[in-house]
Amino acid sequence: METAVEHTMTPKPDKPEPTMWERFRKVFKGHPMAIAGLIGVTLFILTAVFAPFIAPQNPYDLAKLDILDGLLPPGSRLYDGTYSAMGTDALGRDILSGVMYGLRISLFVAFTAVLVGSTIGVLLGLLAALRGGWVETIIMRAVDLKISFPGILLALMLLAIFGTGVDKVIYALIIGAWASKARLVRAVALSEMKKEYIDAARLAGLSDFRIMTRFLLPNSISPVLVVLPMSISGAIGAEATLSFLGVGVPITEPSLGLLIANGNDYLLSGKWWISIFPGAVLVAMVLCINVVSDRLRDHANPYLRAKD
Amino acid sequence: MLSFVLRRLGQSGVLVLIMSILVFVGMYVVSDPVAVLASDDFTEEDRIALASELGVDRPLMVQYFSFLSNMVRGDFGTSFVYNKPVLPLIVERLPATLEVAFLAIGIGLCVGVPLGIYSGLNRKRKSTKTISFLTTVGYSIPNFWQALLLILVFAVWLKVLPASGRGDTTMLFGIELSFFNVDGLRHMLLPAINLAIYKICMQTRLARSGTQEVMFQDYMTFARAKGIPRPRLIRRHLLRNIMIPIVTITGLELGGLIAFSTVTETVFSWPGIGKLLLDSIHHADRPVVVAYLILIVMMFVVINFVVDVLYALLDPRIRYT
Numbered sequence: 001m002e003t004a005v006e007h008t009m010t011p012k013p014d015k016p017e018p019t020m021w022e023r024f025r026k027v028f029k030g031h032p033m034a035i036a037g038l039i040g041v042t043l044f045i046l047t048a049v050f051a052p053f054i055a056p057q058n059p060y061d062l063a064k065l066d067i068l069d070g071l072l073p074p075g076s077r078l079y080d081g082t083y084s085a086m087g088t089d090a091l092g093r094d095i096l097s098g099v100m101y102g103l104r105i106s107l108f109v110a111f112t113a114v115l116v117g118s119t120i121g122v123l124l125g126l127l128a129a130l131r132g133g134w135v136e137t138i139i140m141r142a143v144d145l146k147i148s149f150p151g152i153l154l155a156l157m158l159l160a161i162f163g164t165g166v167d168k169v170i171y172a173l174i175i176g177a178w179a180s181k182a183r184l185v186r187a188v189a190l191s192e193m194k195k196e197y198i199d200a201a202r203l204a205g206l207s208d209f210r211i212m213t214r215f216l217l218p219n220s221i222s223p224v225l226v227v228l229p230m231s232i233s234g235a236i237g238a239e240a241t242l243s244f245l246g247v248g249v250p251i252t253e254p255s256l257g258l259l260i261a262n263g264n265d266y267l268l269s270g271k272w273w274i275s276i277f278p279g280a281v282l283v284a285m286v287l288c289i290n291v292v293s294d295r296l297r298d299h300a301n302p303y304l305r306a307k308d
Numbered sequence: 309m310l311s312f313v314l315r316r317l318g319q320s321g322v323l324v325l326i327m328s329i330l331v332f333v334g335m336y337v338v339s340d341p342v343a344v345l346a347s348d349d350f351t352e353e354d355r356i357a358l359a360s361e362l363g364v365d366r367p368l369m370v371q372y373f374s375f376l377s378n379m380v381r382g383d384f385g386t387s388f389v390y391n392k393p394v395l396p397l398i399v400e401r402l403p404a405t406l407e408v409a410f411l412a413i414g415i416g417l418c419v420g421v422p423l424g425i426y427s428g429l430n431r432k433r434k435s436t437k438t439i440s441f442l443t444t445v446g447y448s449i450p451n452f453w454q455a456l457l458l459i460l461v462f463a464v465w466l467k468v469l470p471a472s473g474r475g476d477t478t479m480l481f482g483i484e485l486s487f488f489n490v491d492g493l494r495h496m497l498l499p500a501i502n503l504a505i506y507k508i509c510m511q512t513r514l515a516r517s518g519t520q521e522v523m524f525q526d527y528m529t530f531a532r533a534k535g536i537p538r539p540r541l542i543r544r545h546l547l548r549n550i551m552i553p554i555v556t557i558t559g560l561e562l563g564g565l566i567a568f569s570t571v572t573e574t575v576f577s578w579p580g581i582g583k584l585l586l587d588s589i590h591h592a593d594r595p596v597v598v599a600y601l602i603l604i605v606m607m608f609v610v611i612n613f614v615v616d617v618l619y620a621l622l623d624p625r626i627r628y629t
Contacts, residue, residue, distance in 0.1 A: 033441075145323065148612055150567035153604065160589045160597050161334035237450045241571055244452045245586060260453060264575075268471060272460055279453040287448040294444065 027299045037291030044285045048107045051100040056082060059093045059101055059254075074273050087273040089262060095277050098259050102278060103285075105166070105255040110235035113170045117177025118231065122224055124178065125185030126212050129193055129220075139182065146179035155238060159247045169248050173235050180231075181224050188220040226300045229293035233286045240282055256282045309620065316616055320609045327605040332375055335598050384599035389591050394599040398581055403483045404474060405573070405580030409565050411487075411500040413558060416507025421554065423508070424515020425542065428523065439512065446509035451568055455502045455575040462498060470495050472577035499576045503565060510561070511554060518550030525549075560615060563608050 018026070028034050047054070072078070074087040078094075086095035128136040146154070155172040162168050192198065193216070201211050240257030242248035244264075249255045254262070256278045263274025350358070359365045366374075378384070384394040427436045463471035475495035477484040486492025522528060523546070531545050570582035577583065581600065588596035 145326075148608055149605075150564040152571070153567040156570065156585070156589070157331075157334075157601055233448070240450050241452055244450075245571065245574060247586075247589060257450075257452075260456065264456065267456060267460060268464060270464055272464070275453075275456050276460070279450075279456065283445075283449050283453065286450070287445060290444055290448050 027295065031295055033291055034295035037288040037295075040284065040288030041292060044103060044281075044288065045107065047100055048103040051104055055094075055097040055100040056084075057094040057097040059098045073271075074277075086277040089274050090266070095259075095273060098254065099256065099278050099281050102254055102256040102259050103281070105249060105253050106236055106239060106257070106282070106285075109166060109170055109173065109239045109249070109255065110232050113173030113239075114177050114228065114231045114235050116170075117174040118181045118224060118228065120174070121178035121181030122185045122217070122221065123212075125182035126189050126216050126220065128182065128186045129189035130208055130212055130216065136186075140186070143179045143183050146175075147183070151176040151234075152238060152241060155242055156245075156247065159242065164247050164250065166249050166253055169239055169242060172242070173238060176238065177231055177235065180227070184223050184227065185220050188223055189216050192216055192219050223300070226296050227293075229289050229296065233289040233293065236282070236286055236289075312620060313617055316613060320613050323609055324606060328376060328379065328602060329372070331598055331601050331605075332372055335594055379602060384602070385595035387588075387593055387596050389588070389593045389596075394595045397596065398584065398599060398603065401579060401581045401584055403485060404578060405566060405569050405582060407485060407487055408496055408499050408503060408572070408578065408580065409562065409569060411496060412503035412507055412565065413562075415500060415504035416511050417554075417558070419504075420508040420511025421515045421547075421551075424512040425519050425546065425550070427512065427516040428519025429542075431520070440516075443509040443512050446505050449505075451502065451506065451571045452575055454505055455498075455572060458498050458502055459575070469498050471498070474579055495578075499572050499578050502572045502576070503568060506568070507558075507561075507565070511558070514554050514557060515550055518553060519546060522546055522549045556615070560611065563604075563611055566604070566607075 028038065052058070072084060072088045072092075074085060074095075076084055076087060078084055078088070078092075084094050084096065086099065088094055089098070124139050128139040155169075155176060158172040158175060159168055162171070198211065198215060201215050206214075239248060239255060240260070243255050243257030244261045246261065249258055251258065259278035260275045260282070263271070263276075263278070266274050356365070382395055386392065387394050387397055390397055423439055427439050430436050459471045462469040473495060474486055474492065476489050476491040477486050478488045478492070486496050528541075528545060531541055536545070566582070569580060570585055572578065573580045573583035574586050584596065585600045587593075588600070
């Protein structure tokens with residue numbers, strides 16, 4: 001009897017908890033596409049962070065621009081003797097530099113919106129599961145309302161009401177991001193609520209807030225982490241779409257979507273590089289994130305994992 | 309069943325009311341219509357006169373109820389830009405939008421379902437992996453950039469299809485349609501393909517997972533054991549079973565398709581309701597934006613209501629009390 005108690009109480013010494021790195025390797029090992037995606041995402045983020053140091057030109061510095069360099073095709077020699085890999089736009093701005101700076105804004109908007117939106121969603125979902133009753137009804141009704149409406153239309157509506165700007169786009173995307181996470185987290189938290197450790201915490205007299213943040217949150221968060229990359233790539237696409245339509249970021253802070261819109265007028269005259277290069281970078285980035293996201297989702301799916 | 313329908317109808321009514329309050333607050337309270345309409349040389353008296361002419365000097369509740377009662381009577385006001393009643397303005401552009409949407413759904417089904425069945429039946433083949441990767445690519449390309457690529461390739465480089473506008477139309481029952489007209493169809497093709505690419509990816513995935521599930525069912529094994537030839541097996545037994553979820557989801561996504569048509573119509577200058585919405589946002593043409601939003605909300609409520617009731621009718625396992 002005593003040995004049995006000892007057996008359940010002490011963890012097996014020969015099998016330590018896998019470290020973060022080991023778990024990480026297990027997810028990606030043997031999936032070259034996913035690894036390529038991961039490398040791609042890292043490169044894009046690094047480019048965005050270090051854009052001011054590696055970009056050939058500062059597209060915001062009007063003194064550096066030369067109107068004689070306007071609308072040059074890719075590979076042209078600029079007035080100051082340097083070469084432009086992706087060509088220039090009508091004002092003589094180097095497209096490659098514009099893309100590097102545009103990445104900063106696109107990624108900043110998407111990451112901020114998804115992180116804030118998901119945090120709100122997770123907290124609301126946990127609250128719904130923990131409290132039940134009318135709190136849950138109101139939260140889940142609001143989730144249904146939000147999810148039955150296409151995101152892009154909701155964002156257009158909000159931007160039509162509140163006007164445009166980087167902050168407004170972030171708000172609109174936050175409102176787009178919270179609902180699905182609330183639903184996801186509530187479903188997991190409801191099943192966690194039935195487990196004994198929650199009863200134990202209740203009996204120990206811990207406050208709802210403490211139970212929510214210390215017990216429920218760590219045990220219900222993983223499905224949200226799995227869908228997070230998909231959310232971010234969706235937000236990048238949504239921001240680009242809104243900016244392209246002229247209701248997103250202002251021209252003083254051009255994201256990739258706005259750069260594509262700038263080139264739109266020149267497309268019919270065959271000056272394709274102004275729109276196509278920023279778009280290609282946008283697609284490559286979204287694709288990299290989606291490939292990683294697909295891998296995470298497959299790994300989290302127990303049915304598929306059994307076949308691995 | 310009747311009580312379920314009535315209760316569900318009541319919920320839909322409440323939903324429309326909530327949305328009308330949100331739109332009203334957003335459009336008439338958060339942004340001040342007097343500030344939008346008044347020109348710079350307006351004196352304080354002019355502003356007050358304009359406010360009373362617009363009715364915005366009345367208490368909020370009174371304003372809301374007159375907004376609501378006008379709306380119920382189908383009076384959404386007059387467009388500032390076109391100087392015409394809003395409702396006919398939207399209704400006369402609806403056929404153009406629906407036409408492209410239905411063509412896109414048609415293309416999506418005709419391409420996506422066969423690709424999905426093929427992938428589901430040949431899971432290990434190299435071509436299946438390629439199809440699967442292509443659907444990920446299709447999902448990753450933003451709608452508007454696809455549109456630009458289509459214009460660049462087919463209109464600028466190959467010069468085979470027109471890049472914008474609606475082209476010639478044929479009158480049918482008093483509605484202008486592009487569908488029965490060669491020039492109209494040529495104009496419609498690029499916008500429809502643009503909307504269809506996302507549909508193709510979705511339907512390929514749906515058909516693939518459906519096929520994988522259905523093929524392992526006992527009735528499929530039985531049908532094969534009976535010696536039914538493969539083409540007939542696929543047409544009669546597989547296709548019919550996987551089409552149920554595909555048709556349901558396609559119907560549910562109709563609203564999303566019309567929402568996305570704002571992007572497509574703007575890029576291709578297609579004169580539908582999506583382009584009207586965006587132009588109206590840019591011109592601060594408030595009555596049109598309000599009417600569009602209210603109508604879209606009502607459309608969503610109706611679609612969701614019909615789907616819920618159909619589910620209750622079709623699936624005896626769902627018990628609504």
